[in-house]
Amino acid sequence: MAYRIPFNQPLAGARAVKYLTEVCDEQRLSGDGRFTQQCHEWLESHLQVRKALMTTSGTSALDMAAILTGLQSGDEVIMPSFTFSSSANAIVLRGAVPVFVDIREDTLNIDERLIEAAITPRTRAIMVVHYAGVACAMDPIMEIAARHGLAVIEDAAQAILSSYRGRPLGSIGQFGALSFHETKNISSGEGGALLINDAAVIERAEIIREKGTNRMAFARGEIQKYTWVDLGSSYLPSELISGFLWSQLEIARDLTDQRVALWNRYHAHFADLEAEGFVRRPHVPDEVISNGHIYYLLLPTQAERDALIANLRYESIYAVFHYVPLHSAPAGLRFARTNGPMTHTDDLSSRLVRLPLWMGLNDNVDVVAEAVKRLVKRIN
Template sequence: MLPTIPFNKPYLSGPETRYIEDAVRSGKISGDGVFTKRCHQFFEQQLGFAKVLLTTSCTDALEMAAILLNLQPGDEVIVPSFTFVSTPNAFVLRGAKIVFADSTAENPNIDVASLEGLITDRTRAIVPVHYAGIACDMDAIQAVADRHGLAVVEDAAQAIDSYYKGKTLGTLSDLAAFSFHETKNIISGEGGMLAINNPLYAQRAEIIREKGTNRSSFFRGEVDKYGWVDIGSSFLPSDIIAAFLWAQLEHLEDIQTQRKAIWSRYYEAFASLVPLGVGLPVIPAYATNNGHMFYLVTRSLAERGALIDYLKQQQILPVFHYLSLHKSLFYAAQHDGRELTWSDHYTDCLVRLPLYYELTPDLQQRVIDGVLAFYAQQ
């Protein structure tokens, strides 16, 4: 029997467990230890972020961003409907009303052309999601935000080592949130990061992350004692998580080279499906590919279901992705009734193929052969 090809397999670069042991032996495994500081320095010095703070998840980073924006009940935040629930939920927790935007025909990223029509006198922020690590048109989004005095928060959960016009994604807005979940390129099991590019948010972000206290200032010797000075929560990860992450960051180039090679083999293999009406990922000229995800866009919901079932019979485990949040059980009644055609299209037709570091050429060829065999019989 053929071995099962999973959708994802977490990758150990080598020193993860040794670094975790080093963290334990250091006598400090709570937050902001040696490995956390190494990770912070990497992102700030190597990738150009003004300031970063590791968090326990991308969800927490988004929730910190929502607190930093001082949102009030009734304020509006524009979010794509085709995204994970964490994106809007962070702002709903602050009392904001979510105004959902559609995706584009080109790819699942936010439809920038629709933004002007969604803005009211209650709008406070736009939250673009760099789907599959492919950049949204940030110049156009920032221009809209500047015209209306809005904040921009990048949901860069999938966008490590991806760029917009040569600039690192997550550096192009006031705030940005990253994920190091086990399904991402660089992982720590669970884990995330808030990037703070507007210095006005930097000090308060530290306070919010430390349960609303000025504890970070105390440890830097800036105050002689620390106390409760703001709202916040326990967003600070253990240094054990940072130790795992640091091992991954040391091997970022190798991991990315491998993932992008796998992505490229898929893209070349499936070029023959495009004339049939099957969609492949589209990367605009201003964006780069970080090898996070490879997906196909089938011609119908029924076709996608049949493709997934066919591959599962071959011991290959593809998956679909998000469900349009404007139709969700929780928020449908609060949506304004607009049809979001492309979001629904990707909900019904997008299928993600296995992509992970240890996907060998032989295993990948099984996936490719399975997909091509399915379409050969259509």
């Protein structure tokens, strides 16, 4: 069904076509060409990380982070349940166990106050998920990790150009993972990047990304031939993906500023609705700068949330809910465990609705907001 106002509409344009044409004309379609290198340099510079490696997806970046963390069968990783399956799959594929703790009521991020109680002798890492581009409370999380000798993996799939106390998300833990899926602020259709803040593992990361071979060292002229030296897989994206991505990274700050402006426009619309108790708006802590990735509302009940989504779709506006918490999913019940009650996770996930937000939405923000305000009051 085609909606008058879709939930997402990917950004593409003449700049992307130009770079894709250049890739085709140069007949270098496989990865690690000049556009891939330009993307690496941009990410390292703007996100202040030691090394960035383009990957085929944010999922691939998380898989690599799990390998580099050294997860083995029976190890445990503490993480939120309110996230996408890729976060947990990266752990489960290493034979390790996701240990879910509840989220904060204000930001919907992992509740840092619950982490320490979930640590056991098997715990090897903490995976944080910066939901909607809003940072987790990274200072206390990093302090907990340091006290217990744990790695920190930042699932920053939604958080490019967001920051916590002036530090770009993805640059704080040992590893960060970005996604460039078509729903993200900066997109290449598919694609991702692994951000590495531990210099000691950069060489191994390059090997894992190149099917377990030392091919990158060979390409730099450091060795005379390359061979299979470690485990790995094909995590290297094509130059077409990198060329498309570069068309957006060049203007990433402007794109982010425009998206934040749309987010702020929604936020202003719903101030009165929140004050009257009809909805709850997103919360961004003072120490956080958000990239405006998701605009969501929390309705008083699941029934009201579902009714709002259905009524918006009747008016040809495509709004959606978000994750089914992983601890209640079939694979979550099979591969993971919870530590403590998941009160906020269960409650908030059932009442959340995401509104359309994409580059070019412009005045349709007002159309969506006015429809929401009218329908919420009618439903209530």
